[in-house]
Amino acid sequence: MALIVQKYGGTSVGSVERIKAVAERVVNTARDGHSVVVVVSAMSGETDKLIALAGQIAARPAEREMDMLLSSGERVTSALTAMAVNALGQKAVSFTGRQAGIITDKVHTKARIEKINGDRITKALKDGYVVVIAGFQGVTEGATDVTTLGRGGSDLSAVAIAAAVKADLCEIYTDVDGVYTTDPNIVPQARKLAKISYEEMLELASLGAKVLQTRSVEFAMKYNVPVVVRSSFNNNSGTLVAEEDKDMENVVVSGIAYDKNQTKITVVDVPDKPGIAARLFNAIASANIVIDMIVQNISSDGKSADISFTVPRTDAKTAKEVAETVAGEMGAGRVDLRDDISKVSVVGVGMRTHSGVAARMFQALAEHNINIFMISTSEIKVSCIIDLKYTELSVRVLHDIFGLAQ
Amino acid sequence: MALIVQKYGGTSVGSVERIKAVAERVVNTARDGHSVVVVVSAMSGETDKLIALAGQIAARPAEREMDMLLSSGERVTSALTAMAVNALGQKAVSFTGRQAGIITDKVHTKARIEKINGDRITKALKDGYVVVIAGFQGVTEGATDVTTLGRGGSDLSAVAIAAAVKADLCEIYTDVDGVYTTDPNIVPQARKLAKISYEEMLELASLGAKVLQTRSVEFAMKYNVPVVVRSSFNNNSGTLVAEEDKDMENVVVSGIAYDKNQTKITVVDVPDKPGIAARLFNAIASANIVIDMIVQNISSDGKSADISFTVPRTDAKTAKEVAETVAGEMGAGRVDLRDDISKVSVVGVGMRTHSGVAARMFQALAEHNINIFMISTSEIKVSCIIDLKYTELSVRVLHDIFGLAQ
Numbered sequence: 139m140a141l142i143v144q145k146y147g148g149t150s151v152g153s154v155e156r157i158k159a160v161a162e163r164v165v166n167t168a169r170d171g172h173s174v175v176v177v178v179s180a181m182s183g184e185t186d187k188l189i190a191l192a193g194q195i196a197a198r199p200a201e202r203e204m205d206m207l208l209s210s211g212e213r214v215t216s217a218l219t220a221m222a223v224n225a226l227g228q229k230a231v232s233f234t235g236r237q238a239g240i241i242t243d244k245v246h247t248k249a250r251i252e253k254i255n256g257d258r259i260t261k262a263l264k265d266g267y268v269v270v271i272a273g274f275q276g277v278t279e280g281a282t283d284v285t286t287l288g289r290g291g292s293d294l295s296a297v298a299i300a301a302a303v304k305a306d307l308c309e310i311y312t313d314v315d316g317v318y319t320t321d322p323n324i325v326p327q328a329r330k331l332a333k334i335s336y337e338e339m340l341e342l343a344s345l346g347a348k349v350l351q352t353r354s355v356e357f358a359m360k361y362n363v364p365v366v367v368r369s370s371f372n373n374n375s376g377t378l379v380a381e382e383d384k385d386m387e388n389v390v391v392s393g394i395a396y397d398k399n400q401t402k403i404t405v406v407d408v409p410d411k412p413g414i415a416a417r418l419f420n421a422i423a424s425a426n427i428v429i430d431m432i433v434q435n436i437s438s439d440g441k442s443a444d445i446s447f448t449v450p451r452t453d454a455k456t457a458k459e460v461a462e463t464v465a466g467e468m469g470a471g472r473v474d475l476r477d478d479i480s481k482v483s484v485v486g487v488g489m490r491t492h493s494g495v496a497a498r499m500f501q502a503l504a505e506h507n508i509n510i511f512m513i514s515t516s517e518i519k520v521s522c523i524i525d526l527k528y529t530e531l532s533v534r535v536l537h538d539i540f541g542l543a544q
Numbered sequence: 545m546a547l548i549v550q551k552y553g554g555t556s557v558g559s560v561e562r563i564k565a566v567a568e569r570v571v572n573t574a575r576d577g578h579s580v581v582v583v584v585s586a587m588s589g590e591t592d593k594l595i596a597l598a599g600q601i602a603a604r605p606a607e608r609e610m611d612m613l614l615s616s617g618e619r620v621t622s623a624l625t626a627m628a629v630n631a632l633g634q635k636a637v638s639f640t641g642r643q644a645g646i647i648t649d650k651v652h653t654k655a656r657i658e659k660i661n662g663d664r665i666t667k668a669l670k671d672g673y674v675v676v677i678a679g680f681q682g683v684t685e686g687a688t689d690v691t692t693l694g695r696g697g698s699d700l701s702a703v704a705i706a707a708a709v710k711a712d713l714c715e716i717y718t719d720v721d722g723v724y725t726t727d728p729n730i731v732p733q734a735r736k737l738a739k740i741s742y743e744e745m746l747e748l749a750s751l752g753a754k755v756l757q758t759r760s761v762e763f764a765m766k767y768n769v770p771v772v773v774r775s776s777f778n779n780n781s782g783t784l785v786a787e788e789d790k791d792m793e794n795v796v797v798s799g800i801a802y803d804k805n806q807t808k809i810t811v812v813d814v815p816d817k818p819g820i821a822a823r824l825f826n827a828i829a830s831a832n833i834v835i836d837m838i839v840q841n842i843s844s845d846g847k848s849a850d851i852s853f854t855v856p857r858t859d860a861k862t863a864k865e866v867a868e869t870v871a872g873e874m875g876a877g878r879v880d881l882r883d884d885i886s887k888v889s890v891v892g893v894g895m896r897t898h899s900g901v902a903a904r905m906f907q908a909l910a911e912h913n914i915n916i917f918m919i920s921t922s923e924i925k926v927s928c929i930i931d932l933k934y935t936e937l938s939v940r941v942l943h944d945i946f947g948l949a950q
Contacts, residue, residue, distance in 0.1 A: 154600040188620065194560040195624055196631040203630070206638050207623035210616035214594065217613035218601055224609070225602040232612050234690070281687065284640070 140306040141173045141263070145273065145296030148182035149313040150370035151215050160311075160370060161222035164268055168228055173263045175303065176270045177296040178219050180211025201246035205275075205286045209235070212272035212292065220270040230268040233258065235275035235284070238299065242276035242285045245426055249276060249285035251294065251357075254302035263303075271299060290351030297354040301361035308363050310350060311370035316377030317342065317349050319542040320394040324533045327543035331392060332375075335382035338392050341485040341519040345395035355379065382487055390488035390495060391540040396529050397481040400430065401454035402511065404446040405461055407471030410436065414468055415445060421464050427453040430481075431514045431523065442470075446512065448523065451477060479511065480529040483521035484536055495540075496520045502539045508532055546712040547579045547669070551679065551702035554588035555719040556776035557621050566717075566776060567628035570674055574634055579669045581709065582676045583702040584625050586617025607652035611681075611692045615641070618678035618698065626676040636674040639664065641681035641690075644705065648682035648691045651832055655682060655691035657700065657763075660708035669709075677705065696757030703760040707767035714769050716756060717776035722783030723748065723755050725948040726800040730939045733949035737798065738781075741788035744798050747891040747925045751801035761785065788893055796894035796901060797946040802935050803887040806836065807860035808917065810852040811867055813877030816842065821851060824870045831866050833859040836887075837920040837929065848876075852918065854929065857883060885917065886935040889927040890942055901946075902926045908945045914938055 144167070146160050160176075168174050188207050192199045199207075216232040223230035239255030262269045273292025276285050287294050293310060300308035315330055317339065322328040334342075336359035344352040349367055358365050358379065368376025386392070408414055415434065422429060430448045437443060449457045454475060461473045489495050496513075499520050503510060508531065512523035524532060537543065550573070552566050566582075574580050594613050598605045605613075622638035629636035645661030668675045679698025682691050693700050699716060706714035721736055723745065728734040740748075742765035750758040755773055764771045764785065774782025792798070814820055821840065828835060836854045843849060855863045860881060867879045895901050902919075905926050909916060914937065918929035930938060943949065 154597065157601060191560065191620075191624060192627060195563060196627040199627040200630055203623045203626045203638055206626075206640070207620055210619045213616045213619075214597075214613055217609045218597060220609045220612075221598060221602040221605040224606055232609055234612070236687075237689075281642075283643075 139171050141175075141303060142167060143175045143177060143296050143300040143303070143305045143308045144311060145177040145292060145309065146179065146311045146370055147292065147313070148179045148185075150311050151178050151219065152182035156370075157215070157218050157222050160219060161226055163370065164223055165226045165228045168268055174268045175259060175263070175299060175305065176219060176268060177273045177292055177299060178212060178215040178270060179273050179292040181215055184211040184214070202283060205246045205284050208286050209272070209275040209284050212274050216270045216272040223268050223270065228268055229266050230270055231262055232270045232272070234272050235295070236277040236281050238271045240276035240295065240298070241279055242287070244278050244283070244285070246283075246285055248288045248426060251276060251287070251298045252279070254298055256299070256302040259299070259303055271295065287353075290354070293351040293354035294357060297357045297363055297365065300363045301357065305363070308358070308365045310365060310367045312349065312367065313369065313371060314349065315369045315372070315374045316367050317379070317393070319392065320533055320537050321396070324530045325537045325543075328537065329543060331377050333378045333380065333386065334392060335386050335487050336379060337382065337518055338386075338485050338487055339379045341483065341516070342393050342395045345397055345481065345483045345485065345519070345521065350379070386487050387491060388488060389486055390492045391484050391486040391542065392488070393485050394533050394536045394540070394542065395483045395485060396533050398526065398529060399451045400448045400479060400481050400523070401451045401475060401477040402446055402448050402479050402523060403454065403458055403461055404444055404474040404476070405465050405470050406444045406474065407442045408445050408465070409469055410441055410443055417468065418445065418461065418464050421460050422449075422457055425456055425460050427457050431512050431521070433512045448481070448512070478526040479523050480526045481521050481523050482529065482532045482536065483519050484540060485519040487518050489518050498539060499536060502535050503532060506531060506535055545577050547581075547709060548573060549581045549583060549702050549706040549709075549711045549714045551583040551698060551714070551716045552585065552776055553698065553716075553718045554585045554591070556717050557584050557625065558588035562776075563621070563624050563628050566625060567632055569776065570629055571632045571634045574674055580674045581665060581669070581705060581711070582625060582674060583679045583698055583705060584618060584621040584676060585679050585698040587621055590617040590620070608689060611652045611690050614692050615678070615681040615690050618680050622676045622678040629674050629676065634674055635672055636676055637668055638676045638678070640678050641701070642683040642687050644677045646682035646701065646704070647685055648693070650684050650689070650691070652689075652691055654694040654832060657682060657693070657704045658685070660704055662705070662708040665705070665709055677701065696760070699757040699760035700763060703763045703769055703771065706769045707763065711769070714764070714771045716771060716773045718755065718773065719775065719777060720755065721775045721778070721780045722773050723753070723785070723799070725798065726939055726943050727802070730936045731943045734943065735949060737783050739784045739786065739792070740798060741792050741893050742785060743788065743924055744792075744891050744893055745785045747889065747922070748799050748801050751803055751887065751889045751891065751925070751927065753799070753801045756785070792893050793897060794894060795892055796898045797890050797892040797948065798894070799891050800939050800942045800946070800948065801889045801891060802939050804932065804935060805857045806854045806885060806887050806929070807857045807881060807883040808852055808854050808885050808929060809860065809864055809867055810850055810880040810882070811871050811876050812850045812880065813848045814851050814871070815848055815875055816846065820874055823874065824851065824867065827866050827870050828855075828863055831862055833863050837918050837927070839918045854887070854918070884932045885929050886932045887927050887929050888935065888938045888942065889925050890946060891925040893924050895924050904945060905942060908941050909938060912937060912941055
């Protein structure tokens with residue numbers, strides 16, 4: 139008699155047959171006596187199709203209009219899924235983000251959830267309905283404008299709704315069996331993890347593991363929502379993402395992640411004056427672009443520096459323009475953009491108590507003549523920016539030396 | 545310096561190129577100094593595609609969910625059109641039916657507009673925006689649920705918005721040059737009318753002329769909104785639909801309409817007792833089905849009757865089921881359904897002062913051996929139900945004998 143939120147991604151609802159399969163799983167869960175809230179993505183390919191249409195109409199479509207456009211995909215799936223559940227004899231109702239009470243800030247295309255008023259969901263569950271909610275979207279305060287939560291935002295919708303209605307479990311259904319030690323397409327020996335901590339998942343997600351959207355993991359950690367990542371194509375048990383426990387600490391490295399969606403931007407000959415970096419990164423933050431790594435190299439004469447940073451590839455064009463404006467104002471040199479790079483990372487909560495992981499990583503890469511351009515570390519991960527063409531090789535090498543196949 | 549509502553139908557926004565062409569027309573209108581509200585349909589084919597998806601998922605999808613599904617098509621077009629207008633350097637913003645303040649009753653898939661709160665539209669116009677509104681949709685009081693207005697509902701959205709914001713003109717852009725004396729595909733000599741009265745248009749629309757949705761004409765007549773029907777593919781002047789004037793009365797017949805979307809249902813052996821017909825038609829009205837013609841034939845012994853009526857083909861299945869239930873309860877015989885029929889009509893305000901139109905119509909059909917199954921008349925029209933296969937022949941014969949080609 140639990141309250142379960144089930145989120146189905148684009149491939150899980152990618153066709154009429156898939157939607158019917160989802161409906162069966164939902165109805166089976168309901169017939170087991172559980173209350174079920176379903177969160178759906180757009181059918182796979184739909185969002186890309188809409189983005190392509192917008193791209194043919196305007197070089198830089200207004201973000202408010204992009205949200206109006208893109209939010210339609212999830213509405214379609216939510217209605218179709220509710221119909222499919224109804225067709226199996228189980229009452230169901232679809233809600234838009236607005237109808238589900240999801241209030242966000244006003245940052246179009248990347249809105250943050252500010253609060254969720256779950257009353258309408260709770261009422262519908264009490265009346266015996268399966269509630270099917272369009273993921274990825276919300277509205278600004280007063281329901282003035284429609285917003286979207288950014289790529290992968292339906293994961294966030296699901297976790298936030300689970301927190302708001304105090305669900306016992308949030309299941310994220312996707313086209314893979316769970317969270318792996320690394321991408322099985324690159325390393326066939328990659329192993330599915332039975333359990334992983336929020337923090338490790340956060341690093342893996344933000345490092346490009348694609349299984350769960352970063353902000354959804356942050357949200358799950360903050361509100362302590364147990365999340366299970368599993369496949370909608372079979373009945374395998376998936377991976378539980380939850381609070382760290384004793385078992386996890388004994389594993390030094392739990393996964394290897396890579397991210398090919400990064401661009402490195404370098405501002406050369408930046409005068410060595412206080413406040414310059416702040417000015418540059420404030421300007422970029424004002425454009426709502428999240429910077430990942432930053433490295434500053436002082437020139438040999440000590441009078442100027444090169445500042446390099448990485449941003450998601452989709453923001454690279456804007457970031458470069460902002461950087462060029464600031465560079466012009468402060469008398470710096472040219473701005474270079476390099477996108478034939480990738481980021482490779484090793485992650486594990488065990489690193490907190492086991493030293494030497496970074497050194498072993500650098501050594502292994504060096505042995506294969508893989509150059510490291512930038513390095514970034516946290517308590518539980520080490521990341522390196524390398525040449526794009528060495529991505530797969532690096533992942534295989536690291537998966538091997540940290541013994542993840544066992 | 546007028547306030548103009550422009551509505552663009554599915555073919556007018558059927559591709560990226562078409563949307564750009566619409567944007568140019570809109571921007572030209574705005575640059576001429578007018579305030580412009582644009583109402584858009586879904587891109588042609590989109591609504592049918594969504595209906596087909598729903599049909600594959602459920603035999604009878606819940607109507608609330610159909611509205612959630614279908615309302616997405618117009619949202620897409622409204623966002624794309626606002627982007628296209630923006631791209632030409634003119635400020636534009638898209639509104640959903642809800643954001644445009646369109647409040648309807650709760651009859652899903654055929655909702656009626658109850659009121660429009662045009663404040664947000666007026667504010668945006670004042671701020672210099674072209675306002676692009678998703679047609680065909682609204683919300684119930686309190687913005688609880690999304691509703692749609694039925695096929696052709698975007699015309700109604702446009703006219704109702706024009707009335708609400710007190711527009712000087714409502715232009716309905718479509719893929720034909722205006723309202724013709726009859727369908728030019730059937731009669732190549734058909735003539736475009738420069739002007740037509742609301743009442744004639746109402747008859748032509750409800751009789752299947754397809755150019756303007758019936759309820760939109762009723763609304764235009766009620767609030768005296770001048771409507772121009774014209775093509776978005778050229779700059780021809782179109783047809784003005786407005787109040788009747790002296791000129792119009794001199795024309796006996798202004799157009800010939802036909803409707804192939806009718807089904808005839810017959811309840812046989814209905815006991816001849818008072819209240820029987822009322823019971824039948826109340827039951828059908830309760831299913832929100834609009835009946836067009838009704839004919840009752842008393843049997844030769846005077847003890848029972850056959851009751852025939854026509855309904856739109858989409859409602860035929862439901863209407864037959866309702867009729868069968870009622871027939872069973874009141875001891876009537878079987879219920880027959882016949883859909884190889886059509887309705888052919890002659891329309892003209894001049895009929896009020898000129899007699900003999902019906903007689904000439906029946907005579908002309910008889911001369912071509914075309915059997916008449918049912919007849920219905922009003923002050924300004926005569927309609928006959930005939931065999932489907934004679935539709936085109938009838939239209940040509942009637943267009944000819946009433947001299948409409950001159």
